Amino acid sequence: xxxxxxxxxxxxxxxxxxxxxxxxxxxxxxxxxxxxxxxxxxxxxxxxxxxxxxxxxxxxxxxxxxxxxxxxxxxxxxxxxxxxxxxxxxxxxxxxxxxxxxxxxxxxxxxxxxxxxxxxxxxxxxxxxxxxxxxxxxxxxxxxxxxxxxxxxxxxxxxxxxxxxxxxxxxxxxxxxxxxxxxxxxxxxxxxxxxxxxxxxxxxxxxxxxxxxxxxxxxxxxxxxxxxxxxxxxxxxxxxxxxxxxxxxxxxxxxxxxxxxxxxxxxxxxxxxxxxxxxxxxxxxxxxxxxxxxxxxxxxxxxxxxxxxxxxxxxxxxxxxxxxxxxxxxxxxxxxxxxxxxxxxxxxxxxxxxxxxxxxxxxxxxxxxxxxxxxxxxxxxxxxxxxxxxxxxxxxxxxxxxxxxxxxxxxxxxxx
Amino acid sequence: xxxxxxxxxxxxxxxxxxxxxxxxxxxxxxxxxxxxxxxxxxxxxxxxxxxxxxxxxxxxxxxxxxxxxxxxxxxxxxxxxxxxxxxxxxxxxxx
Numbered sequence: 001x002x003x004x005x006x007x008x009x010x011x012x013x014x015x016x017x018x019x020x021x022x023x024x025x026x027x028x029x030x031x032x033x034x035x036x037x038x039x040x041x042x043x044x045x046x047x048x049x050x051x052x053x054x055x056x057x058x059x060x061x062x063x064x065x066x067x068x069x070x071x072x073x074x075x076x077x078x079x080x081x082x083x084x085x086x087x088x089x090x091x092x093x094x095x096x097x098x099x100x101x102x103x104x105x106x107x108x109x110x111x112x113x114x115x116x117x118x119x120x121x122x123x124x125x126x127x128x129x130x131x132x133x134x135x136x137x138x139x140x141x142x143x144x145x146x147x148x149x150x151x152x153x154x155x156x157x158x159x160x161x162x163x164x165x166x167x168x169x170x171x172x173x174x175x176x177x178x179x180x181x182x183x184x185x186x187x188x189x190x191x192x193x194x195x196x197x198x199x200x201x202x203x204x205x206x207x208x209x210x211x212x213x214x215x216x217x218x219x220x221x222x223x224x225x226x227x228x229x230x231x232x233x234x235x236x237x238x239x240x241x242x243x244x245x246x247x248x249x250x251x252x253x254x255x256x257x258x259x260x261x262x263x264x265x266x267x268x269x270x271x272x273x274x275x276x277x278x279x280x281x282x283x284x285x286x287x288x289x290x291x292x293x294x295x296x297x298x299x300x301x302x303x304x305x306x307x308x309x310x311x312x313x314x315x316x317x318x319x320x321x322x323x324x325x326x327x328x329x330x331x332x333x334x335x336x337x338x339x340x341x342x343x344x345x346x347x348x349x350x351x352x353x354x355x356x357x358x359x360x361x362x363x364x365x366x367x368x369x370x371x372x373x374x375x376x377x378x379x380x381x382x383x384x385x386x387x388x389x390x391x392x393x394x395x396x397x398x399x400x401x402x403x404x405x406x407x408x409x410x411x412x413x414x415x416x
Numbered sequence: 417x418x419x420x421x422x423x424x425x426x427x428x429x430x431x432x433x434x435x436x437x438x439x440x441x442x443x444x445x446x447x448x449x450x451x452x453x454x455x456x457x458x459x460x461x462x463x464x465x466x467x468x469x470x471x472x473x474x475x476x477x478x479x480x481x482x483x484x485x486x487x488x489x490x491x492x493x494x495x496x497x498x499x500x501x502x503x504x505x506x507x508x509x510x511x
Contacts, residue, residue, distance in 0.1 A: 007501050240464035251460040253436065254489070299434045299488045302466040305419060307492065342460045398460040411459065414434055 002107055010353070013122065020328075022187060023194035028201050031227030032060045034381055035219055037062025037206050037233035037242060041072035042359060044189035044200075044379070045374020046104070046234060051196035053375070054382035059198045060413050062191075062221060064205035068141050068186030071366055074304070074336035076259045076293050078272055078283065079368040080177035083144045084133045085391030087404040088345060089140040091366075094389050095372030096176060103370060108188030110180050111286065114258030118147070118155065118280060120321075122166040125174035125338035126276070130222075131315055135165040137174070156273060158398065159365045166277045174200050177272060179283055185370055209356065211247045216355040218245070227313075232357040232381055239360035246353060251342040251398055255296045256335040258306035260314065260327045272375040273321070280317030289331060298414045306335045338363055340413030347406035348377050348386070348393045354392045357381060358395065362416070418499050419485060424478060427473055431477035437462055438470035438484045441504055472500060 001007075001020055011018050034050060036043045039061045061067075081096035083089040101111055121127045127146075134144030148170045151162060160190065161168045192202055201223070209231065220228035235242050240250055267286050274281040282292035288393040294314035297306045318325050339384040341361035343346065346369065348359050359377045362369060376390035386394075392404055398411075409415040417429040444454035466489055473483045482500035487493065 158482075240462070241466055244463075249457075249463060251462070253462050253464050254466075300436070300464065300469055300471065301492065302490045303492055307429075373497040400458050412436065414436070 003109070003198055022191040023200050026199045026201065028060060028062075028199065028221070028223055028226050031218065031230070033058040034232060035059075035228035035231045036061045036234055037219065037224055038070075038231045038233065039067035039186075039190070039200060039202065039410055040070045040234070040236070041068070041189065041370040042236065042373045042377070043234040044068075044193055046232065046359070046377040047193040047198045047200075047374075048189045048196070049374045049378035050254060050381060051193055051198055051377060052063075056378075056382055057197035059193070060226065061193065061198060061200045062204050063171055063200070063202050063207060063220040064218070065350040066202050067190050067200060068183055070235075071188050071336045072182055074259070074282070074334050075182055075346055075367040076177060076283070076291050077179045077182045078117070078177070078281070079112075079180055079266075080172045080174055082117065082119070082133065082137055082144065082172070082177065083406060084136045085406055088406055089136060089142065089283055091372055091376070091393075092368065092390040093140050094140050094375065095369050096372030098201050098375060099180065100176070101380060102188070106188045106190060108194040109186050110184040112178065112180050113178050113286075115283070116272060117274065118152065119174070119274045120159075120168055120277060121170040121172065122168060122277045124169075127170055128168075132171050137348050137397070143174060143176050145169055145175070147171045147173050151201065151365075154302045155271070156269070158268070158322060159273070163217055163320055164276075166320065175212065178286075179272065182367060189374070195386070206245070211246060211353060212357075214354055216353050228355070230355050230357060230381055232359065232375065232377065234359045234377065236339040236360045236366055237364045239312070239339050239358070241360065246263065246351070246356060248351060248353075250360070251395075253300050254302055255298070255340045255341045255413060256306050256332055256336045257293065257296050257338050257364065258290065258314065258335045259293035260333045261285070261289040261291050261314070262332050263385075264329050265328065268387045275317060275321045278317035278320050280314060280321055282318065282322070290328065296340070296414065297335075301335075304335050304337060306333070336416075342398060342411050342413065343403040343405045344413075344416040346373070346393050347395050348373065348380060348390045349395045350380070350384070363413075417492055417494060419473060419483065419494060421441070421475065421481075422497055422499055423481070424475075427475070427478060431472075431475060432473040432483075433476045435472040435474060438472050438503070439463075440472060441484075441500060442507070458460065459497075468495065
């Protein structure tokens with residue numbers, strides 16, 4: 001069943017009786033070519049591109065809850081390609097290019113909206129850093145414009161330009177950045193993978209790996225043993241817990257990052273604004289709620305909720321930037337578990353166990369990376385060689401001294 | 417969260433900064449044959465458990481002592497708080 005405007009009109013006129021489930025609900029087979037652990041954005045995208053780009057369709061995606069119920073359902077929906085380092089920017093640029101064609105590609109409305117991202121600048125040093133970042137972005141095929149204070153004022157006159165501590169001196173504008181409807185990303189990829197023959201197995205928890213003579217033969221699950229030529233872990237947030245079952249320790253800590261949404265307002269903010277000096281970022285959803293977030297809670301956590309001091313800190317950041325927020329009521333807050341890696345960058349790699357692959361350590365960058373992560377992980381699984389834009393995301397990069405420290409703040413999760 | 421400081425009594429966690437896994441107390445021997453491997457594991461690899469976790473907190477806004485806090489990472493419940501100095505000494509460190 002293809003979705004189209006015509007189909008929507010037809011269903012509207014005939015009582016919506018013709019819609020069918022977007023994916024099947026199969027029982028697991030005895031074995032697969034590839035078993036992907038984790039039915040989030042990255043796992044489903046991996047299955048989709050395995051089937052579409054490489055013709056590998058004997059694939060299962062195993063999810064312990066329901067698909068899209070983890071981090072892809074707990075983020076602030078922002079997509080962007082405004083990274084600085086060579087190891088990162090080509091990867092995120094590929095991701096943004098895939099976002100731009102995503103809906104036509106998988107025939108699903110993910111509400112990709114390139115409304116522009118503005119990183120504010122408050123000091124001369126920040127302006128220099130923004131100029132350098134903008135040049136790096138342009139060299140890698142992305143887009144960037146440096147605005148002065150008047151340029152920012154023309155876009156968002158309600159910002160607090162005269163803050164004594166952080167006066168706004170300009171901003172780095174990335175017009176192709178924007179937001180996406182996060183749940184639809186998981187659902188669209190699930191439907192696309194399912195249509196190509198991938199089995200999506202929900203409510204099935206992986207309880208262990210069957211590893212013999214250094215080769216992974218499959219996974220033990222709550223629905224029995226499932227054999228596989230290749231097992232691909234893709235469970236950001238739970239990476240340590242899953243890979244521990246294979247006897248691996250990872251350069252990852254789990255931290256909680258909170259996000260918030262306000263009551264619905266009339267349109268006030270058409271793009272995304274980030275306030276790096278105070279750490280606050282905000283956009284407005286299509287339903288009208290302001291969606292925003294700030295820092296990590298800074299200590300290890302699997303709680304999927306945060307604590308109040310960070311709530312206060314985020315609200316202070318918001319008030320410093322947009323004083324008009326003062327009378328807006330908060331509707332909801334939520335916490336996602338971040339796979340914080342030691343240098344702030346992700347992993348897409350084989351492990352030392354034959355047939356076992358790892359994707360994780362996405363820190364704050366998981367949602368925007370979804371298409372490229374799936375694309376590159378599928379490439380690695382199908383060809384056993386890293387994709388060229390993900391070649392730096394190796395597990396042994398700390399041993400080799402090749403960290404990708406995007407923020408230049410040191411080798412510890414609570415520093416970045 | 418409230419951290420029950422062994423000397424100062426209950427303190428708001430906001431007075432502290434967090435370093436991470438308390439295994440960082442056990443610094444490897446830099447003269448060992450495999451020191452490079454040991455330091456790689458020490459610096460970068462983590463058990464990262466969901467449940468009880470022993471971790472280092474620094475009382476930066478207080479008496480500037482280092483504490484070993486045993487905390488549940490799922491519920492955020494704090495189970496025990498010790499001075500890091502006492503923990504290190506109990507393991508045979510001289511200072």
